[in-house]
Amino acid sequence: AQKVTQAQTEISVVEKEDVTLDCVYETRDTTYYLFWYKQPPSGELVFLIRRNSFDEQNEISGRYSWNFQKSTSSFNFTITASQVVDSAVYFCALRPAPRAGGTSYGKLTFGQGTILTVHP
Amino acid sequence: KAGVTQTPRYLIKTRGQQVTLSCSPISGHRSVSWYQQTPGQGLQFLFEYFSETQRNKGNFPGRFSGRQFSNSRSEMNVSTLELGDSALYLCASSWGRATDTQYFGPGTRLTVL
Numbered sequence: 001a002q003k004v005t006q007a008q009t010e011i012s013v014v015e016k017e018d019v020t021l022d023c024v025y026e027t028r029d030t031t032y033y034l035f036w037y038k039q040p041p042s043g044e045l046v047f048l049i050r051r052n053s054f055d056e057q058n059e060i061s062g063r064y065s066w067n068f069q070k071s072t073s074s075f076n077f078t079i080t081a082s083q084v085v086d087s088a089v090y091f092c093a094l095r096p097a098p099r100a101g102g103t104s105y106g107k108l109t110f111g112q113g114t115i116l117t118v119h120p
Numbered sequence: 121k122a123g124v125t126q127t128p129r130y131l132i133k134t135r136g137q138q139v140t141l142s143c144s145p146i147s148g149h150r151s152v153s154w155y156q157q158t159p160g161q162g163l164q165f166l167f168e169y170f171s172e173t174q175r176n177k178g179n180f181p182g183r184f185s186g187r188q189f190s191n192s193r194s195e196m197n198v199s200t201l202e203l204g205d206s207a208l209y210l211c212a213s214s215w216g217r218a219t220d221t222q223y224f225g226p227g228t229r230l231t232v233l
Contacts, residue, residue, distance in 0.1 A: 033219065043208055045224035091163065098218035105151070105175040105218050110163040 002027050004094050006111035013082055014119050021077045021114045023092030029053075031097035034068065034075045035108065039089040051075060053097075082118045089113045122147065124213050124225030132231045138199040141228045145192050145213030152194035153222060154186060157208040166209075169194055170216045198230075206232045 003026040013019045025034065036048040049059060051068050059066050063080045079086055093108040125144045133139050145152050154166040165178040169188035186196040192213075198205055208229050212222035 035221070037224070042226060043210075043229070044226040045210060045212075047221055047223055050221050093163075095218075105168050105170065107153070107165045107168065107176050107178065108155075108163075108212075108222065109165075112162050 002109040004111035006114050008114045010115040012117045018080050023075045025094045029096040033095045035093040037091045084118050087118045126225040130229045140197045143194045143211030149213035151214045151216040153212045154196050155210045201232045
């Protein structure tokens with residue numbers, strides 16, 4: 001069974017602060033995929049990043065960066081110099097790689113989400 | 121390229137009624153997945169369709185069903201609505217390989233009175 005834990009239910013910061021959202025996962029699969037999605041008040045889940053379990057390289061995209069550590073089963077997300085527009089709910093998700101006769105098609109296992117509020 | 125579209129965006133029904141929600145995937149995508157989002161349970165997987173076939177199903181009662189058409193558009197149906205079915209229903213599309221990223225629509229907000 002898969003499990004994703006986002007320990008921080010809510011985070012509140014002031015604009016320009018850096019903020020890190022934690023994500024810890026559990027899986028017995030050796031190959032899997034990790035994702036981060038952002039959900040603004042409009043409700044749509046916006047894809048941010050995908051990381052394959054066999055690629056532990058960290059990634060930076062503008063003010064966003066992700067730290068994947070397989071040894072600790074963590075996939076943390078950092079926003080540098082946060083802005084008010086970053087206010088949203090952020091979800092970490094996991095999907096195992098397909099196996100023969102597999103049941104992983106389509107099924108993302110999500111964490112409970114972290115509500116990020118950035119104050120001006 | 122147009123994103124995933126879902127209709128209607130908002131729906132109010134009463135207990136015992138049934139409802140049909142629609143999802144049009146990104147052009148070229150052949151897989152559609154459905155999720156239910158509630159404050160208590162979070163985001164939960166309902167089912168996934170590819171080429172008109174259900175390939176995967178979550179742990180939901182038989183009142184929840186879906187189908188996919190030859191143009192990859194998908195519908196989900198909930199019969200005999202219960203108060204607990206009030207939720208945001210999200211649809212996601214992808215090319216269809218199990219490794220592909222899913223892109224989500226804006227959701228349908230269902231309220232059951």
